[in-house]
Amino acid sequence: xxxxxxxxxxxxxxxGEQFIKAxxxxxDKVEIAEALGAFGVEYIELTSPIAxxxxxxxxxxxxxxxxxxxxxxxxxxxxxxxxxxxxxxVAGINLxxxxxxxxxxxxxxxxxNQIIDLASEVLTFIHQQAPNIELRFSAEDSSRTxxxxxxxxxxxxxxxxxxxxxxxxxxxxxxxxxxxxxLVKTLRQFTNLDIEFHGHNDTECATANSYTAxxxxxxxxxxxxxxxxxxxxxTSLAGFIxxxxxxxxxxxxxxxxLEELANLHELVARKVGISIPFNHCIFGESAFSHKAGIxxxxxxxxxxxxxxxxxxxxxxxxxxxxxxxxxxKQAINHRANELGLSFNLSQLKDITHRLKTLAxxxxxxxxDVDNILYSxxxx
Amino acid sequence: xxxxxxxxxxxxxxxGEQFIKAxxxxxDKVEIAEALGAFGVEYIELTSPIAxxxxxxxxxxxxxxxxxxxxxxxxxxxxxxxxxxxxxxVAGINLxxxxxxxxxxxxxxxxxNQIIDLASEVLTFIHQQAPNIELRFSAEDSSRTxxxxxxxxxxxxxxxxxxxxxxxxxxxxxxxxxxxxxLVKTLRQFTNLDIEFHGHNDTECATANSYTAxxxxxxxxxxxxxxxxxxxxxTSLAGFIxxxxxxxxxxxxxxxxLEELANLHELVARKVGISIPFNHCIFGESAFSHKAGIxxxxxxxxxxxxxxxxxxxxxxxxxxxxxxxxxxKQAINHRANELGLSFNLSQLKDITHRLKTLAxxxxxxxxDVDNILYSxxxx
Numbered sequence: 001x002x003x004x005x006x007x008x009x010x011x012x013x014x015x016g017e018q019f020i021k022a023x024x025x026x027x028d029k030v031e032i033a034e035a036l037g038a039f040g041v042e043y044i045e046l047t048s049p050i051a052x053x054x055x056x057x058x059x060x061x062x063x064x065x066x067x068x069x070x071x072x073x074x075x076x077x078x079x080x081x082x083x084x085x086x087x088x089x090v091a092g093i094n095l096x097x098x099x100x101x102x103x104x105x106x107x108x109x110x111x112x113n114q115i116i117d118l119a120s121e122v123l124t125f126i127h128q129q130a131p132n133i134e135l136r137f138s139a140e141d142s143s144r145t146x147x148x149x150x151x152x153x154x155x156x157x158x159x160x161x162x163x164x165x166x167x168x169x170x171x172x173x174x175x176x177x178x179x180x181x182x183l184v185k186t187l188r189q190f191t192n193l194d195i196e197f198h199g200h201n202d203t204e205c206a207t208a209n210s211y212t213a214x215x216x217x218x219x220x221x222x223x224x225x226x227x228x229x230x231x232x233x234x235t236s237l238a239g240f241i242x243x244x245x246x247x248x249x250x251x252x253x254x255x256x257x258l259e260e261l262a263n264l265h266e267l268v269a270r271k272v273g274i275s276i277p278f279n280h281c282i283f284g285e286s287a288f289s290h291k292a293g294i295x296x297x298x299x300x301x302x303x304x305x306x307x308x309x310x311x312x313x314x315x316x317x318x319x320x321x322x323x324x325x326x327x328x329k330q331a332i333n334h335r336a337n338e339l340g341l342s343f344n345l346s347q348l349k350d351i352t353h354r355l356k357t358l359a360x361x362x363x364x365x366x367x368d369v370d371n372i373l374y375s376x377x378x379x
Numbered sequence: 380x381x382x383x384x385x386x387x388x389x390x391x392x393x394x395g396e397q398f399i400k401a402x403x404x405x406x407d408k409v410e411i412a413e414a415l416g417a418f419g420v421e422y423i424e425l426t427s428p429i430a431x432x433x434x435x436x437x438x439x440x441x442x443x444x445x446x447x448x449x450x451x452x453x454x455x456x457x458x459x460x461x462x463x464x465x466x467x468x469v470a471g472i473n474l475x476x477x478x479x480x481x482x483x484x485x486x487x488x489x490x491x492n493q494i495i496d497l498a499s500e501v502l503t504f505i506h507q508q509a510p511n512i513e514l515r516f517s518a519e520d521s522s523r524t525x526x527x528x529x530x531x532x533x534x535x536x537x538x539x540x541x542x543x544x545x546x547x548x549x550x551x552x553x554x555x556x557x558x559x560x561x562l563v564k565t566l567r568q569f570t571n572l573d574i575e576f577h578g579h580n581d582t583e584c585a586t587a588n589s590y591t592a593x594x595x596x597x598x599x600x601x602x603x604x605x606x607x608x609x610x611x612x613x614t615s616l617a618g619f620i621x622x623x624x625x626x627x628x629x630x631x632x633x634x635x636x637l638e639e640l641a642n643l644h645e646l647v648a649r650k651v652g653i654s655i656p657f658n659h660c661i662f663g664e665s666a667f668s669h670k671a672g673i674x675x676x677x678x679x680x681x682x683x684x685x686x687x688x689x690x691x692x693x694x695x696x697x698x699x700x701x702x703x704x705x706x707x708k709q710a711i712n713h714r715a716n717e718l719g720l721s722f723n724l725s726q727l728k729d730i731t732h733r734l735k736t737l738a739x740x741x742x743x744x745x746x747d748v749d750n751i752l753y754s755x756x757x758x
Contacts, residue, residue, distance in 0.1 A: 017705065018674075018705060020664065020665040021657075023703060047705070052735035053735065053736055054739035055704065055739075098677075102681065102683055102684050106677045106680035106681040106684050172687040173625070176591070176594070177557070177560075178594060201660065202621065202666075203622040204583075204586035204615065204618035204621065204660050205586060205587040207587075208584040208587030208588065209587065212555070215555070215557060231685070232658045232663045232666045233658050233665075236583065242583065243582040246553045246581065246582045247555070275654065277657065277658060278653045278654070278656065279580065279606055279612050281581055281582065286612075287610055289610060290609065291609060292609060294455065295609060297486065298477075298481075298482065298485045298486040305481050305482060305485050306550070306551055307551060307581075307610075308553040308582065321399065325433065325434065326396065326397060326430050326431075356431035356432070357431065359402075360432055363402060
């Protein structure tokens with residue numbers, strides 16, 4: 001897989017609006033879109049303009065900003081929605097309609113042929129009105145649609161000659177990486193269109209599934225900042241970036257401005273009123289903290305030993321912790337040296353034992369550790 | 380893959396202690412171990428007894444509780460550590476030593492042959508002292524160790540005839556699902572021993588990697604409650620359970636007591652002083668919230684349309700939200716009916732437009748929505 005061949009469809013302003021706590025104002029959207037543009041995402045997807053009067057005005061406003069990212073909107077496969085979307089001036093339209101038997105039965109009541117007919121009508125209409133608009137067609141709930149049905153739908157859509165890419169949606173987050181790989185590989189073999197992957201995180205596989213989709217030939221990946229979206233959301237932008245970075249840091253550092261990611265995360269977290277989760281892969285409070293003695297010892301020799309990602313690339317600092325019962329003598333020695341103190345091995349073992357015994361009984365601060373070191377030195 | 384063939388090695392009381400905020404008291408450990416046992420994990424892994432005096436006493440105490448889960452401890456490949464571990468009465472010992480070139484150079488300075496010699500000495504010693512103790516040997520940082528080196532090490536270990544399983548550790552969370560699949564599949568072909576997988580979450584792939592490891596032939600998966608551990612942690616217990624549930628709900632409901640998971644999560648979150656992340660797959664505040672009109676419409680017809688997991692299995696309730704600008708008329712109609720009100724399609728469209736316009740301007744509560752419905756009904 002070549003990293004240059006994929007693009008991020010950043011959906012914080014569409015899927016993200018479906019997060020329970022998200023309610024972006026028009027100005028919020030501009031601020032977030034600008035931050036996404038500064039980071040360098042290729043596409044920004046917006047809530048359908050028919051969702052509400054403000055949503056329509058927001059599409060027009062963001063489409064007119066001249067941002068470096070292409071502005072898309074995401075609509076149902078309805079002629080009425082398409083007309084409104086066209087009028088907003090967006091650069092692309094992402095259409096979707098449910099294709100699984102569950103969606104056909106309980107969402108819209110159409111069979112596969114009717115889906116194809118409707119999609120053909122709407123897509124052809126849009127293309128006639130605006131030949132340069134970038135069109136994507138997605139079969140919602142692809143994961144629970146038979147591959148036969150998917151191929152039938154996508155083949156018919158490709159023949160129209162008006163669509164730039166097809167979308168695969170793991171709408172309920174049920175797919176495993178191996179299933180995503182097989183599905184994308186199968187579709188990659190029969191179509192020349194770009195392939196977009198949209199993965200929900202209900203089983204914590206969204207980032208892995210997105211990466212696996214790329215390996216199998218997908219070209220576009222949907223993300224949201226902090227993964228916000230319906231239910232527990234979709235592939236998180238930072239998770240996807242972390243995954244790509246771990247594979248090839250230099251390429252990802254060239255492709256996006258990683259130093260902008262912190263600001264983007266703070267901004268979105270503030271706008272939706274959430275805390276960045278403690279276990280966030282880049283901005284979690286412990287993401288680059290090293291605690292166990294065996295870890296800290298090696299980290300002091302080389303940071304690559306226990307880090308797949310260099311925090312400095314994201315403007316984050318690491319910490320080596322010694323104020324706890326798992327502390328190791330090498331890390332304690334390192335701290336002693338920082339304080340200008342020097343101990344032999346026997347002394348270090350003694351100090352480490354003293355520290356661990358105290359840590360068994362109470363929480364320690366780094367000042368407590370320093371006091372142990374100073375008092376041992378002076379005894 | 381048959382679900383009956385795997386076991387969970389729950390490491391909240393070992394890997395979890397390496398989380399920056401974790402500092403479990405002896406009583407905390409008992410409480411957590413009992414909750415883990417009530418849920419039904421097969422193994423509970425404890426911090427090495429040589430980590431601190433209290434850690435040693437805790438191993439002895441937990442090993443003596445007669446819990447339904449087997450009690451293991453996790454130690455370095457040192458004879459000294461092994462002697463102390465043996466004396467605690469645990470049912471099994473998980474040994475680990477770094478095998479990648481980075482770990483060899485910066486952690487312990489031994490080459491592959493020296494690793495094999497040391498491991499052989501320690502494992503044989505333990506087995507001679509306690510032939511019934513369950514032994515696992517793990518090559519730390521397996522992901523960055525050549526497959527050739529891994530096979531050399533594991534083959535030598537298997538020949539000793541004293542080890543029940545080998546461990547693969549994605550110590551820095553750098554592996555992709557495809558890489559895990561390939562590695563486990565390769566190892567599965569040459570060894571008859573059980574295979575344990577330990578995956579860190581630095582690139583948000585831990586749950587997916589664990590599941591993929593099972594598909595490739597692994598038999599034991601390491602987890603922590605809320606995924607706590609070094610840095611941003613490892614495979615989360617709930618994520619792994621969610622992944623298995625989505626594939627085969629009936630089997631996972633038989634294997635573990637899912638209704639115990641909520642208590643276990645509240646307990647661990649409280650003990651380490653963290654909030655359950657907003658995007659947690661089961662207990663996140665929005666995990667089973669449905670917001671966009673197209674989703675709520677289908678959900679009212681069948682909950683399977685937008686849920687891979689039934690929240691009731693975990694004692695959680697879903698919510699259908701209509702107090703926002705993405706609200707759909709079917710869900711609004713449903714609410715009207717709940718209030719004993721009835722509207723025709725034209726009226727519903729009118730009410731929906733009124734609600735969306737208001738939601739564009741301000742946050743709405745469900746009472747606001749009800750007021751719109753009542754006032755429209757009375758006008």
